[in-house]
Amino acid sequence: MNPPSQVPTTTKPKAQESPLQSMLSHLAADNAKTKNEISLVLPPGADVDRILSEARLYILNNPNRDKLLACSPVSILTGIKKAASCGLALDGRNTHLVPYGNQCNFQLDYKGLLVLVKRNKSIKADARVTRLLINTSKKISADWP
Numbered sequence: 001m002n003p004p005s006q007v008p009t010t011t012k013p014k015a016q017e018s019p020l021q022s023m024l025s026h027l028a029a030d031n032a033k034t035k036n037e038i039s040l041v042l043p044p045g046a047d048v049d050r051i052l053s054e055a056r057l058y059i060l061n062n063p064n065r066d067k068l069l070a071c072s073p074v075s076i077l078t079g080i081k082k083a084a085s086c087g088l089a090l091d092g093r094n095t096h097l098v099p100y101g102n103q104c105n106f107q108l109d110y111k112g113l114l115v116l117v118k119r120n121k122s123i124k125a126d127a128r129v130t131r132l133l134i135n136t137s138k139k140i141s142a143d144w145p
Contacts, residue, residue: 019069020059026073027056027080037077041085051090055080058090058097068097071104079106087119088112 026034039048059076062068068076079097083090083106090097094112098105 020065023059023069023073023076024056026077027052027059034077038081038084041081043085043087046084046087051080051084054089054091058092062092062097064099067099068104071099071102075102075104079104082106086112086116088115 025031028034035048035052038051042048042051059065059068076097080090083095086095086108088094088108094109094115096107096109098107
């Protein structure tokens with residue numbers, strides 16, 4: 001009797017997910033873990049889906065997207081959570097994610113700092129106050145309207 005013929009099976013290797021696809025899926029609106037992490041730091045009245053949508057747009061439209069995607073996903077998510085905790089959009093005007101090697105750092109722009117000062121209402125804000133706050137490195141808490 002002849003043994004059954006062996007047909008070689010060919011399996012296609014899984015397509016490697018690009019860093020952009022990986023990050024966008026991590027920030028997808030249906031990712032419960034990410035939504036839960038961000039919702040823990042949000043001010044009252046803020047919307048998690050809006051924050052995630054803004055983060056996806058920020059990454060897609062960022063001119064340094066390749067450098068940003070080379071950063072660790074944890075550092076990117078940490079930057080998104082820091083922006084969300086201030087009640088500010090990650091938009092490249094008030095807040096920024098700046099890649100340094102494989103880490104991504106959150107940076108609050110002076111315009112974002114001015115938004116926080118104006119939101120506080122107990123401080124009359126102008127450019128001189130903003131400059132003073134930047135120079136003295138005082139922290140301002142975000143009072144969500």
